[in-house]
Amino acid sequence: MPADSEKMIRRKVAELRSRIWMSAALSGVVALAPVPGLYLVAFDTALDNKQATFFQEQLGLDESSLKRYARSKSTDFEQLKLVASSVSFTDEESVKIRVALILKAAALGAQVGNSKFAGYEVLVEAVKFIPVIGKFIAAPMSFGGTYLALNTVLDWMERVALEVVKFAEQN
Numbered sequence: 001m002p003a004d005s006e007k008m009i010r011r012k013v014a015e016l017r018s019r020i021w022m023s024a025a026l027s028g029v030v031a032l033a034p035v036p037g038l039y040l041v042a043f044d045t046a047l048d049n050k051q052a053t054f055f056q057e058q059l060g061l062d063e064s065s066l067k068r069y070a071r072s073k074s075t076d077f078e079q080l081k082l083v084a085s086s087v088s089f090t091d092e093e094s095v096k097i098r099v100a101l102i103l104k105a106a107a108l109g110a111q112v113g114n115s116k117f118a119g120y121e122v123l124v125e126a127v128k129f130i131p132v133i134g135k136f137i138a139a140p141m142s143f144g145g146t147y148l149a150l151n152t153v154l155d156w157m158e159r160v161a162l163e164v165v166k167f168a169e170q171n
Helices: 006-032 037-058 063-072 077-086 091-104 119-128 134-170
Strands: none
Touching: 006 037, 006 134, 037 134, 063 077, 063 134, 077 134
């Protein structure tokens, strides 16, 4: 079902939000594995990117969906694309994303991340080497970072999708 109304976007966001815990749980389980830290960082980055791309497609924010939506609403695609790219993070979301990046050191599907936030993944890896309890500390840390990161990205994408719909209806 296309995300072409505020009601549909809100329904889709609620459904997507209800699935975030599964990705976070998977991240936590992988953090339990006795593998080198680079694997965890690569896994979490791939997981976050895959979920962010899925969110983008489901909310109609990918290029092909925007083209289809522009045609159906008789709106200029380039203007619609500009609206989608012009919606920026609020200061509060920016802080949340920075926290999520510190927690995840992941790209999050948009060019938001950078390598100076990798310290948290190093911490997660260091904690794993504490005898007996280390892995059981690292797993919830990884779960929490993934959960926060994906929720923050979904909040932002919801706002972008609502702006796109609003623009299309006004033109």
